[in-house]
Amino acid sequence: MSTNKNALIRYRTIDTCLRNRSRRWTLDDLINACSDALYEYEGKDTLISKRTVQGDIQLMRGNKLGYEAPIIVYNKKYYTYADENYSITQLPIDKVDMDILQESMEMLRQFKDFSIFQEMQGVIQKLEDKIYRESVSESPIIHMDKNEKLKGLHYLDKLYQAILKKIVLVIGYQSFKARTKSDITVHPYLLKEYNNRWFLVGRPDGKKEVITLALDRMSSLDINLSIDYDNHDFNADSYYHNTIGVTVLQEKHILDIEFKVNRYNTPYVETKPFHHSQKTIQKNKDGSTIFSMRVHDNYELQRLLLGFGAGLEVLKPRRLRNTMKKILKEASMQYEKA
Numbered sequence: 001m002s003t004n005k006n007a008l009i010r011y012r013t014i015d016t017c018l019r020n021r022s023r024r025w026t027l028d029d030l031i032n033a034c035s036d037a038l039y040e041y042e043g044k045d046t047l048i049s050k051r052t053v054q055g056d057i058q059l060m061r062g063n064k065l066g067y068e069a070p071i072i073v074y075n076k077k078y079y080t081y082a083d084e085n086y087s088i089t090q091l092p093i094d095k096v097d098m099d100i101l102q103e104s105m106e107m108l109r110q111f112k113d114f115s116i117f118q119e120m121q122g123v124i125q126k127l128e129d130k131i132y133r134e135s136v137s138e139s140p141i142i143h144m145d146k147n148e149k150l151k152g153l154h155y156l157d158k159l160y161q162a163i164l165k166k167i168v169l170v171i172g173y174q175s176f177k178a179r180t181k182s183d184i185t186v187h188p189y190l191l192k193e194y195n196n197r198w199f200l201v202g203r204p205d206g207k208k209e210v211i212t213l214a215l216d217r218m219s220s221l222d223i224n225l226s227i228d229y230d231n232h233d234f235n236a237d238s239y240y241h242n243t244i245g246v247t248v249l250q251e252k253h254i255l256d257i258e259f260k261v262n263r264y265n266t267p268y269v270e271t272k273p274f275h276h277s278q279k280t281i282q283k284n285k286d287g288s289t290i291f292s293m294r295v296h297d298n299y300e301l302q303r304l305l306l307g308f309g310a311g312l313e314v315l316k317p318r319r320l321r322n323t324m325k326k327i328l329k330e331a332s333m334q335y336e337k338a
Contacts, residue, residue, distance in 0.1 A: 009037050009038055011056060011059075013037040014033075014057065015069075018069075031048055031049075150197065150215075152198065162223065163188045163191065166231070167224075169221060170185050171222075173213055173219070174219065186204055199214055200213045242254050244274060245301070255319075257294070257320060259315055260289070260313045262312070265312065266288065266289045270289070277293045302323065
């Protein structure tokens with residue numbers, strides 16, 4: 001048992017004694033009560049020292065633990081609370097602690113679909129009740145995107161447990177391009193969230209390539225215990241090293257890209273780089289900046305670059321520049337029809 005837990009038991013015991021005004025408490029009484037409490041809770045049959053309990057009282061009186069307990073001694077012998085309504089279990093939560101609790105609750109709710117967090121529901125509910133009683137409900141300071149209507153979220157915990165316990169899965173899956181559903185036997189490696197969608201990364205049984213399956217395209221999920229699980233030493237960091245998003249392509253699709261960002265968008269790209277490989281090549285007199293990065297030429301990359309519209313121009317390689325040109329030209333034609 002940790003020393004901190006011992007101390008908490010003693011603080012609680014001293015608090016219980018001092019709130020009991022039906023009897024008078026000497027230092028020896030408090031020592032005996034703490035010793036009895038440790039034996040009751042932990043089976044530890046040792047007498048706590050006088051110095052330990054005196055130190056506990058001093059700590060409870062101070063603000064180091066946040067108690068600032070009004071413990072007084074009367075008749076030079078007996079201990080009690082100056083405020084008969086005081087208890088360390090009923091301390092008001094200050095504004096800073098309240099903000100931390102509220103935002104922590106918001107973050108915990110993002111992971112409510114995982115069983116590991118479902119086991120904390122009792123604790124979370126107690127915290128929420130405490131927060132509600134301590135302050136009026138206010139607008140959150142932190143807001144995290146989450147699409148509650150997204151299909152497939154109920155598979156999250158089953159996938160998580162399968163990865164954790166190294167179990168092969170049989171997944172009913174139909175991509176946007178497929179006409180019918182097919183069953184895929186997969187060795188699951190990783191759950192990945194990108195752009196508010198969840199994906200399972202794994203390797204189909206008997207194949208070499210790693211695939212990515214969107215949870216919202218799954219229709220069924222079963223386990224296959226007859227196949228031995230093998231993760232092939234999968235490493236997420238190296239797998240996504242040259243990738244923006246979730247679509248990892250072959251090495252031949254890795255491009256050395258140069259792009260120019262106008263003066264208005266340069267601060268956004270500088271402070272939030274597209275990729276860890278991003279470098280600044282040149283600062284121009286008009287305020288624009290030329291950047292470079294080395295990434296896969298995937299769908300997510302193109303969407304990211306196109307999202308800046310006229311504020312970003314792909315300079316190299318010519319293949320990607322022509323792709324951007326074609327897409328933007330077709331987009332422009334959509335508006336010219338009207």
